[in-house]
Amino acid sequence: MLPKIFFGYFAVVMVVLSLLIVTRKNPVHSVLWMLALFFHIAGLYLFLNAEFLAAVQVILYAGAILVLFLFVVMMLNLKEEVMGERFGKEWPVGISIGAFILVLFFFTINKFSQGPTGQYTIERIKAETHTKAIGSVLYTEFLLPFEIASLILLIAIVGAIVLAKKTK
Amino acid sequence: MVPLEWYIGLSTVLFVIGVVGFLIRRNILIMLMSIELMLNSVNISLVAFSHYLQDLRGQVLVFFIITVAAAEAAIGLAILISLFRNKEAVHTDEMTEMKG
Numbered sequence: 001m002l003p004k005i006f007f008g009y010f011a012v013v014m015v016v017l018s019l020l021i022v023t024r025k026n027p028v029h030s031v032l033w034m035l036a037l038f039f040h041i042a043g044l045y046l047f048l049n050a051e052f053l054a055a056v057q058v059i060l061y062a063g064a065i066l067v068l069f070l071f072v073v074m075m076l077n078l079k080e081e082v083m084g085e086r087f088g089k090e091w092p093v094g095i096s097i098g099a100f101i102l103v104l105f106f107f108t109i110n111k112f113s114q115g116p117t118g119q120y121t122i123e124r125i126k127a128e129t130h131t132k133a134i135g136s137v138l139y140t141e142f143l144l145p146f147e148i149a150s151l152i153l154l155i156a157i158v159g160a161i162v163l164a165k166k167t168k
Numbered sequence: 169m170v171p172l173e174w175y176i177g178l179s180t181v182l183f184v185i186g187v188v189g190f191l192i193r194r195n196i197l198i199m200l201m202s203i204e205l206m207l208n209s210v211n212i213s214l215v216a217f218s219h220y221l222q223d224l225r226g227q228v229l230v231f232f233i234i235t236v237a238a239a240e241a242a243i244g245l246a247i248l249i250s251l252f253r254n255k256e257a258v259h260t261d262e263m264t265e266m267k268g
Binding site for chain 1 (some may be wrong): 169172173174175176178180181182183184185186187188189190192193194195197198200202204205206208211212215216218219220221222223224225226227228230231232234235236237238239240241242243245246247248249250252253256258259260261267
């Protein structure tokens with residue numbers, strides 16, 4: 001019973017926060033609501049026995065990506081944004097597409113059946129510690145994707161500098 | 169024990185809110201944040217599957233998604249800054265260069 005109450009709290013708060021993110025007029029408010037949402041997602045990860053991912057979520061998303069967003073929001077001129085229209089002309093189309101996807105997904109969830117389970121049970125992860133277990137999978141089975149991820153980050157660094165540089 | 173379907177349902181709702189936010193907002197900054205919201209909802213479902221199927225590969229996939237999200241945020245914000253510098257515009261309907 002108690003886990004269900006916990007999950008219910010997290011689910012309700014996360015849905016409300018994400019609705020606030022997409023509907024607020026002032027982008028600064030959106031970013032701050034998103035900060036609260038990311039902390040709740042980290043809490044949900046803790047609830048799912050993924051404590052290293054919860055730490056990464058707080059450090060990377062809340063600490064790095066949102067600060068980047070906040071920097072850009074503060075740099076842009078927001079006076080006209082607060083005055084102007086916040087939704088585009090085509091908003092009924094967007095909402096109907098969203099409702100369609102929602103109905104489609106919920107029909108799919110009803111048909112879901114669980115497959116065979118793997119070898120990392122909770123007891124094994126607890127004995128091995130979560131960070132060590134995830135590292136042993138990341139650096140053996142996923143070594144090549146890990147190297148490619150470093151390349152993606154390099155491209156992001158170079159691309160961001162090239163795009164944001166002043167052209168003469 | 170919370171059933172796995174609840175997590176998938178939560179993830180679906182968050183994803184759809186992200187899609188709708190991306191489609192209806194005019195501000196490119198909010199659209200980028202909606203993309204982050206969608207990526208996060210996928211992360212939730214991956215971690216839930218990883219926990220319930222007792223396999224760590226889902227959580228490793230979350231790492232790669234976070235990497236791509238960081239790269240996407242950096243490049244998207246750089247595009248936004250150069251747009252604002254050249255056109256003083258952050259709204260999608262004010263950009264008509266491509267005659268879309």
